[in-house]
Amino acid sequence: MQADLSPVIAATAQWLTRAFPASGGALASALCEVQARQAVTVAAWLRYPTAMDAALVDVAGPGGSARLDWVTGADASLGDGVDVHAWRTWDEVxxxxxxxxxxxxxxxxxxxxxxxxxxxxxxxPAEFRRLVAPDDSDQRAAALLRHPDLLAPVAELHHSQLLDLLHPGRTLIA
Known part of the structure; x- marks a missing residue:
């Protein structure tokens, strides 16, 4: 059984491209979306590496969006009485x-x-070229999506967990 992470991947990529939109027209939007989707796919596959992990996400649901909205300031723009949490299925990690x-x-x-x-x-085999080796048009299209200072509040939330996963037993140098 191959569990499907596509709802989490689609929703998380959508959240990223709305929080950090493309700069330019339709082509820039498409390039930005591809980069976001590739990054989210890699992150989701690392976070939920087995079919069982993915199936559990399907049953229990992903982590939610409240803290992401707060970190990026999106919670202030939602307005009173708007129940947006019901359709939000992206994963904070x-x-x-x-x-x-x-x-x-x-x-x-x-x-x-x-x-x-x-x-x-x-x-x-999966292709992640736009994530690992973006060309100039990719960089221009996703200028906000790839800006380290803008993404820092989101990236820092669980950065150490990612480093622990990719560099097990690493030692921090002070």
């Missing part, structure tokens, strides 16, 4: 890890390499 990957190409390459150990990438 996945969003944080994706933000880390979007702002650090070396970490993104390490994360993509780590996917070989999981079950999601079995079968057809």
């Amino acid at each position: 996945v969003a944080s890890w994706a933000a880390s990957l979007l702002t650090d190409p070396e970490l993104a390459a390490l994360a993509v390499a780590a996917l070989a150990e999981g079950t999601h990438s079995a079968g057809a």
Whole structure:
């Protein structure tokens, strides 16, 4: 059984592209969305590496959005009496890890390499070029989405967990 993470991936990528929109027209929006989706896919596959993990997310639901909205200031723009939490299915940890990957190409390459150990990438090989080696048009389209200072509040939420996963037993140098 291959559990489906696509609802979490789609919703988290959508949240990222709305919080950090493309700069430009339709092509820029598409390029930005592809980069967000690739980063979120890698993050989700790392976070939920087995079919059982993904199935549990399907049953229990992802982490939610309240803290992400608060960190980015989106909660102030929702207005009174608007129940937006019912349709929000993105995952805070996945969003944080994706933000880390979007702002650090070396970490993104390490994360993509780590996917070989999981079950999601079995079968057809996945392509993550726009995440790990964005060209100039990718960079321009996703200027906000890849801006380290803008993404820092989101990336820092769970950055240490991602580093622990990708660098087990690492030692911090003070």
